Amino acid sequence: MEPSTSTDTQRVRNKRPSKLTAFLTSRKIAPYVFVTPFVISFLLLFLYPMIQAFVMSFQQVLPGQTTFIGFDNYERLLNPTFYRALLNTSVYVLFTVLILVAAPVVLAVFLNSKLLKFKNFFRASLFVPALTSVIVAGVIFRMMFGESDSAVANEVLGFFGISPIDWRYGSVSGMFLMVLLASWRWMGVNILYFLAGLQNVSDELYEAADIDGANPIQKFFYVTLPSLKPVVIFVSTISIINGFRMFEESFVFWQANSPGNIGLTVVGYIYQEGISQNDMGFGAAIGVVLMLIIFIVSIIQLKFVGAFKED
Amino acid sequence: MKKFVGLALVPILFITGCGGNDGSGGEEAGGDAEETEVIGGDAEDATELTFWTFNEQHIGIYQPAVERWNENNPDRQIELTAEVFPIDQMNNNLRLALQSGEGAPDIADIEVSHFGSFLEGEPQFESMNDQVEPVLDDMVTGRLDLYSKDDNYYGLPYHVGASVMYYNEEIMDEAGVDIDSIETWDDYIEAGKQVTENTDAMMTTIETTDQFTFWPLIAQQESDYFNEDGEVTLDNETNVETLQFMKDLIYEHEIAETAPGGDHHEEQYYGYMNDGGAASLLMPMWYMGRFIDYMEDLEGKMQVRPLPKWEEDGNRTAGMGGTGTVVTNQTENPDLAKEFLAEAKLTEEGNIDLWTELGFDPPMHSVWDSEEVGESNQYYEYFHDDIFDMLLELNDEVEGLNITPETSDATNEINTNVLNNAIRQESRTPQEALEEAADSVRSGMSDE
Structure with a gap:
């Protein structure tokens, strides 16, 4: 026994070039090595600015004169x-979540259907908007929805005998523009999530439904939707969060100032007050409140759909 | 289903992402200059200076200034890199650079309504007093005061900015109105009725997303957003009546409409005006350059006149808009930058260039009757040759503005809420709209 053991240890020793590598690749340490890059970037790029912003929200920040001003x-x-x-942002979140969950589910089911021709063409064309720059898209949207009678949208309305609309000046039409741009832009991405989810729905369930005599609509509501529940939760969560931090969709239509603040979002308000009006402390305070709002809404939403339950 | 617990982390990750305008709109938010021009690149051993501006036109006076400087100072050559940014982006970049203490240019342009907020705290600019004081007697001092704090002059002006009325003579003739007969706003309204009756054009346009209709009109009556002590006067009687007057031009007299695109700096407006959409336009002198650049078809048709008067002995103009050029405290060559800026803006040559290159009414009054200013140039060709004589007459009537750190706040209220609610949407009376705005500005002033 003795000799064989010694050759074993020898072999093992030869395979280990240094103590450091051994330490780093040991079972206890390796996981921490792998997460380090994330932890460092989290601490430097997220946690530090977050704490800094929190402190700043109690200050008046001016060049050379930073003073604490309490609440x-x-x-x-x-x-x-x-x-x-806040109202604008909430309405926007509500509509984008409803549209960006409901429409992609239906579209994904169609795109997944064996009966649909030119499937790849439709998939690609629905996804392309996600690749465009929102600034470029905004320029096109602004032209389509111009105030003149000859702008595309007003031409279409005119065809139905409706008089032209000042799209960018009314609060309802302004909200419509923002929701439309966001829906157009994110539809393809969300379809992708649902398509992926649909690949995991077992055919056996549909077969069983067929045997029970379910029609296509019943199959959608009783088989497809419940199976997609995790994806629905995921998509609605990111839609809520993206909705609350929305800035670009408003910016491309009105830049920093919209008439009557119809396009002002919470993040837009941070930008306006913190940067444009040189009041960083106030901007930081808005940011802190926004963070709390997103946190609370997300928790409520996840609780509501039962994401915390162990089942 | 354990995987959902992991999902709960998602919001936290995203939340952290919104701690300050992250870069997803980065095409506009950070970004490079729209245009960069290097002036004096052939000079040897030149010191490099950078200059930020939001108006490409402004570069026009630095070209000859660099040439003059390099000729007169062979041992202190300059190479000026001028970078043009969109105005919001430039302000933001500059503000963050000054706040963080690095990345600012040597020289920068700051528009007057933002200037006040840049002076909050300790101004991060070099005082220009040693350059300004020797020539102070030759300058329109009201324009220097706009950019000063605690007896320090920080910004040098481009122009006096006298507001005037631009008339499209072709339309006025068609309507049968002699523009020289318009002396008061009542005359103007009468003329407007003739224009709308006899032609397809409107008399004028009113800005609803910018302040260059409202501000000149109240400034002409010696009112303002703030008084001399910096208190909010946005909702005073004159302002309310003036806003009502603007509204009446549209809805009661039916001689005006809201500017297409919202204000007089929009593509839509340029096209509309160029096609003869309106017979007249109230804007400051510096707007001449826009006519030449964007409204070619109106060459030779436009006439410039003083504003109609509110009262018999009232002012016929108001100093409006403006930009102060500053030397930041981050420059490595403060003396060179200051002396060069003085060469560009505080010399007779520089002020003559302001007129001949940019079409601006120069703030140094000693050049107003000089030979060079009288010589023909593209502005005389476009607007006829009597414009400068008219300016000379008007310049005594230019009142200063009261610029405070909250001016950009007030401007913001006017551009987003007041004009929109009172004029475009008619959802508030002028009184209500201005009171709301004044309250909002007051609440922002807190107790500093």
């Missing part, structure tokens, strides 16, 4: 402009 920034937050921004 002043938060007190000033209770103003009609902020309420307007």
Whole structure:
């Protein structure tokens, strides 16, 4: 026994070039090595700015003169402009979540159907908007929805005998534009999630439904939808979060200022106050409140759909 | 289903992503200059200076200034790199650079309504007093005061910015109106009725997303957004009446309409005006360049006149808009940058260039009757040759503006809420709209 053991240890020793590598690749340490890049970038790029922003929200930040002003920034937050921004953002979130969950599910089912011809063409064309720059898309949308009678959207309305609309000046039409741009842009991505989800729905379930005599609509509601529940939760969660942090869709239509603040979002308000008006402390306070709102809404939503339950 | 617990992490990851305008709109938010021009690149051993601006036109006066400087100072050559950004982006970049203490240019242009907020705290600019004081007597001092704080002059102006009325003579003739007969706003309204009756054009357009109809009109009556002590006067009687007057031009007298595109700097507006959409336009002198660049068909048809008066002995103009050029405290060559900027803006040659290159009414009044200013140039060709005489007459009537750190706040209220709600949507009376705006500005002033 003795000699054989010694050759074994020898062989093992030869395979280990250094103690450091051995340490790093040991079972206990390796996981930490792998997560280090993420942890470092999280600490530097997320946690540090977050704490800094939190501190800043209690300050008046001016070049060379930074003073603590207690809750002043938060007190000033209770103003009609902020309420307007919050309202706009909430309405936007509501509509984008409804549209960007319901429509992609239906479209994904169609795209997954064996009966549909030119499937790849439709898949590709629905996905392409996600690849375009929102700035470029915004320019095109702004032209389509111009105020003149000859803008595309007003031409279409004219065809149905409806008089032209000042799209970018009304609060309802303004919201419509933002939701439309977002829906157009993210539809393809969400379809992709649902298509992936559909590949996991077992054929046996459909066969069983067939045997029970279910029609296509019943199959959709009783087989497809329940199977897609995890994807629905995921898509609605990211839609809510993206909705609350929306900025570009408003920016491309109105830049920093929209008439009557119809396009002002919470993030837009941070930009306006913090950067354009040189009031970083106030901007930071808005950011902190927005963070709390997103956190609470997300928790409620996940709780509501039962994402925390162990089943 | 354990995997959902992992999902709960998702919001946290995304939340952290929104701690400050992340870069997804990056095409506009950060980004490079739209255009970069290097002036004096052939100079040897030249010191490099950078200059940020939001108006490409402004570069026009630095070209000859660099040439003059390099000729007169062979041992202190300059190479000026001028970078043009969209205005919001330039302001943001500059603000963040000044706040963080690095990345600012040597020289920068700051538009007047934002200037006040740049002076909050300790101004991060070099005081220009040593350059300004020797020539102070030759300057329209009101324009220097706009860019000063605590007796320090920080910004040098481009122009006096006298507001004037541009008339399209072709339309006025067709309507049978002699523009020289228009002396008061009542005359103007009467003339407007003749225009709308006899031609297809409107008398004028009113801005609803920018302030260059409202501000000149109230400034002409010596009112403003703030008084001399920096208190909000946005909702005073004059302002309310003026806003009502603008509204009446559209809805009661039916001689005006809202500017296509929202204001007088929109593609839609240029096209509309160029096609003879309106017979007149209230804008400052510096708007002449826009006519030449964007409205070619109107060459030779436009006439420039003083504004109609509110009262018999009232002012016929108002100093409007403007940009202060500053030297930042991050420059490595403060003396060189300051002396060069003075060469460009505080010399007679520089002020003559302001007129001949940019069509701006120069703030140094000693050049107003000089020979060079009288010589024909593209502005005289486009607008007829009596414009400068008219300016000379008007310049005594240019009142200063009261610029405060909250001016950009007030501007923002006017451009987003007041004009839109009171004029375009008619959802508020002028009184209500201005009161709401004034309250909002006051609440932002807190107790600093």
